Amino acid sequence: xxxxxxxxxxxxxxxxxxxxxxxxxxxxxxxxxxxxxxxxxxxxxxxxxxxxxxxxxxxxxxxxxxxxxxxxxxxxxxxxxxxxxxxxxxxxxxxxxxxxxxxxxxxxxxxxxxxxxxxxxxxxxxxxxxxxxxxxxxxxxxxxxxxxxxxxxxxxxxxx
Numbered sequence: 265x266x267x268x269x270x271x272x273x274x275x276x277x278x279x280x281x282x283x284x285x286x287x288x289x290x291x292x293x294x295x296x297x298x299x300x301x302x303x304x305x306x307x308x309x310x311x312x313x314x315x316x317x318x319x320x321x322x323x324x325x326x327x328x329x330x331x332x333x334x335x336x337x338x339x340x341x342x343x344x345x346x347x348x349x350x351x352x353x354x355x356x357x358x359x360x361x362x363x364x365x366x367x368x369x370x371x372x373x374x375x376x377x378x379x380x381x382x383x384x385x386x387x388x389x390x391x392x393x394x395x396x397x398x399x400x401x402x403x404x405x406x407x408x409x410x411x412x413x414x415x416x417x418x419x420x421x422x423x424x
Contacts, residue, residue: 266291268352268382271298271341274314275307276416278398280390282321284356287384289329296350297322301338308399308423311336321413342377353381358391399424 270285274297289295299314309317315334322332337344341353353373355366363383370381386393393411402408402420409417 265293266352267294267296267348267350268292268354269296269298269341269345269348269350270354271300271337271344273300273302273305273307273395274318275309275395276314276398276412276420277318277321278390278393278395278412278416279410280356280358280386280393281395282325282413283387283390284354284384285318285322285332286325286327286329288354289327289331292331292352292354294331294333295354296348297332297334298337298341298344299334300341301336303338309419313419317413317416317419320415324413324415340376342373342379345373345379346377351379353379355381355383356386357383358386358393 268288270288272281274281285295285297297318299311301311315336318334322329357363357366366383373379373381398408398411402424412420
C-alpha cells in the first residue's frame, strides 16, 4: 500500500491545504494528514478541533475521498512516518521562498530516515494563501469565503 503524509499545523486548514491533500489522495492509496503539535505556538483552534475540521472538510469535498486519515503528531515527522510505515511526505509549495526551507527539511528527513519528499505546486488561485493570513483577515472582519472550507468558515466566524 502506497502511503503518504501531508504535515502541517492547519490552524485552520485552508482551501490551499485541502487542494494539496485531495490531489495527493489521487496518487496514494492512503494520505495521512498529520496535524503537528507545537506547544510553543499559540493556536486559534485546539489540536482536536483542527483534526475534526480537516475530517469534515475532506468528507464534504466534492471529490468525496475515503482514503484520507487525520492524526495528531508531535516530535520529528520522520519518527511519525517510521512508526506508521510511511515513506513519502507531500508538501505544497507556494513560492520560491517555500522551496528554500522545504528543500532543507526534505534533505534532513531523507538523511534521518530515508523518507522522500514530493513537492506539489500550489494551485495558482491559492498561491497567496496561508492560515496566518486567513486568521488575520477574519479577525478584522474581512471576508474569507472561498479561502477556507465552509465548515472552517463557520467555525472561524464563531471563534472570532
